[in-house]
Amino acid sequence: MARQRTKTSKMQIEDAFKRLEEIVSLLEDGKLPLEESIKIFSEGMKLLEFCQKKLEEAQKTVQKLIKENARDWKLEPFGMSENSEEEAPF
Amino acid sequence: MKPNGNLLFNDLFDSIPIFTVSEFTRNLKRFLEEHFSFVRIKGEISNLKVASSGHMYFVLKDSLAQIKAVCFRDTRLRLRSEPKNGMEVICFGRINVYEPRGEYQIVVEEVLPHGVGALQIALEELKKKLYKEGLFDESRKKPMPFCPQRIVIVTSAEGAAIRDILKVLGKAPFATEITLIPVQVQGDAASFEIEKALLWVNDVQEHFKWDVLIVGRGGGSTEDLWAFNEERVARALAKCVVPTISAVGHEIDYTISDLVADLRAATPTAAAEWIVNRQKEILTRLSEIRNILTRSIVHSIEYYEQKISYLHRRLKDPRRWIEDSLLLLDDRFLQLARALVRLFKDYSHKVEIFRERILRGFSPKVVHIRQQELNNIAFRLHGAAERILKEKRELLQKYGVSLRMLSPYSVLERGYSIVYRKRDGKILRTADDVRKGDIVEIELSRGQLEAIIKESKTKGRNRGPAENKNFKNAD
Numbered sequence: 001m002a003r004q005r006t007k008t009s010k011m012q013i014e015d016a017f018k019r020l021e022e023i024v025s026l027l028e029d030g031k032l033p034l035e036e037s038i039k040i041f042s043e044g045m046k047l048l049e050f051c052q053k054k055l056e057e058a059q060k061t062v063q064k065l066i067k068e069n070a071r072d073w074k075l076e077p078f079g080m081s082e083n084s085e086e087e088a089p090f
Numbered sequence: 091m092k093p094n095g096n097l098l099f100n101d102l103f104d105s106i107p108i109f110t111v112s113e114f115t116r117n118l119k120r121f122l123e124e125h126f127s128f129v130r131i132k133g134e135i136s137n138l139k140v141a142s143s144g145h146m147y148f149v150l151k152d153s154l155a156q157i158k159a160v161c162f163r164d165t166r167l168r169l170r171s172e173p174k175n176g177m178e179v180i181c182f183g184r185i186n187v188y189e190p191r192g193e194y195q196i197v198v199e200e201v202l203p204h205g206v207g208a209l210q211i212a213l214e215e216l217k218k219k220l221y222k223e224g225l226f227d228e229s230r231k232k233p234m235p236f237c238p239q240r241i242v243i244v245t246s247a248e249g250a251a252i253r254d255i256l257k258v259l260g261k262a263p264f265a266t267e268i269t270l271i272p273v274q275v276q277g278d279a280a281s282f283e284i285e286k287a288l289l290w291v292n293d294v295q296e297h298f299k300w301d302v303l304i305v306g307r308g309g310g311s312t313e314d315l316w317a318f319n320e321e322r323v324a325r326a327l328a329k330c331v332v333p334t335i336s337a338v339g340h341e342i343d344y345t346i347s348d349l350v351a352d353l354r355a356a357t358p359t360a361a362a363e364w365i366v367n368r369q370k371e372i373l374t375r376l377s378e379i380r381n382i383l384t385r386s387i388v389h390s391i392e393y394y395e396q397k398i399s400y401l402h403r404r405l406k407d408p409r410r411w412i413e414d415s416l417l418l419l420d421d422r423f424l425q426l427a428r429a430l431v432r433l434f435k436d437y438s439h440k441v442e443i444f445r446e447r448i449l450r451g452f453s454p455k456v457v458h459i460r461q462q463e464l465n466n467i468a469f470r471l472h473g474a475a476e477r478i479l480k481e482k483r484e485l486l487q488k489y490g491v492s493l494r495m496l497s498p499y500s501v502l503e504r505g506y507s508i509v510y511r512k513r514d515g516k517i518l519r520t521a522d523d524v525r526k527g528d529i530v531e532i533e534l535s536r537g538q539l540e541a542i543i544k545e546s547k548t549k550g551r552n553r554g555p556a557e558n559k560n561f562k563n564a565d
Contacts, residue, residue, distance in 0.1 A: 012236075013236060013237055014236035014237070017236065017372075017375075020379050021379075023383070024379055024382045024383065024386075027382065027383065027386035027387065027390070028382065028386055030386070030389070030390065030393070032390075034390060034391070034394050037386075037387060037390045038387065041383055041386075041387040044379070044383045045383065048376065048379065048380055048383070051376055052376070055237065055239070055264040055265075055372075056264070056265065057265075058239040058240060058264065058265040058266060058267050059265055059267060060265040060266060060267075061267050061268065062256060062268045062270070063268070063269055063270070064247065064269070064270045064271075064272060065242075065269050065270065065271050065294075065298075066272070067290060073290075073294060075269075078247070078268075078270050
């Protein structure tokens, strides 16, 4: 189990978490040889970094999605102050 | 005045166009259908009947007037509640003029119960129906996302709901991408707009990849929240490909949206808080994991260090080992020497005892006693020998007499004789043993004879041989 290294390229944050929990319980067991421990420790650190990056990937945005016609849509920035006069154009 | 008036009237009369019945009805139809394309008419249902075609006909009336109503089969089957005679309802539909009969009627699209309690009854009926279809089943519900960050919100752009949600989400530890799809959340159009928005989400999800959808509004009266009790909203929620959170601000009952959505929040604020808490949990767990990772690797290294130092302590200078061994050897040697001395003492003691016993065995007194014993035995032996000799002698005499009595020669004395064949000395037993002319020797009790056989009579009694046998045994 400890041998299986994880590829972080196409990974979801959820999978990364699962692997992290696995690594944590392996390390907490304390049954691994030192070399192996260090190996999965650094894997865990990489996964942590990956999670952090994934979580920061989303941009802090608030926008309004408006349907223009049957197929197309339009995005408009949305702020509480400016929109008070606006009508819902649905 | 009159002619004038007549003239005027005639002119006026002539100026009025003449319609055929069909023309007029067609005009009327166009007028009514254009002006009342959609109407809502409140009244009581009466004369309700369902034709064999499946279409439903009834009359909608109040205290002063009435209007015919038709509800086509497909619409009737979709109705939220079943119309019954005497029911106060609001019919939603369009006005239609049926030209062949010159009648107008309302083509019903929806029948909504009206009046105290009617809404609640309809709501309970809808709940039962959707429950039976399994729309409320937990097994049908989608799992919530692991880390909700891309959020789509279906609510009014002006309401309190979006304000509350944005306020709470502002505190989220991770960045959030929020998309609002503005809809009306109250009034007749609300349920249609919400339904459309939900279906539209399915269409554009491919592009936006939302993690979670919040649909809802702030608190209000039961009527205000009614859109969230509508069947079309419930069905659209069930079909939504994004995990849904229903967030309708109300206190007592659950709306149907609450029951169908994958997660129910009591208010829009609660929905946003759920997302923020989820993110916080992840953040906490991440830092926990970071701590555990660091701690356990440090622990692991310390463990190995301890192990090494322990092993190092056990790994002693070999000279000391030799010294230890020498001491041990010395000690053992002393033990051995002591044991040998003890053993030697034991043996010399034993030897002493034996010597005493031997010396005691060879004392003059003992020799004398032994001599006497020996003399005694010799005397007894002598006597015994004499006695035995005498017995044997007597026995010998007795045997001599018996022997003589058993000798074949003593038989001869009784008149029997032994006949031998001269040529080989064989004792004759049967007449066959000799032939005519053979020479035989006859042994008598005293002296011997020699005779020639004159005749041999083979056929004789078998007595002879039996007696002869006796002779042989005596030999």
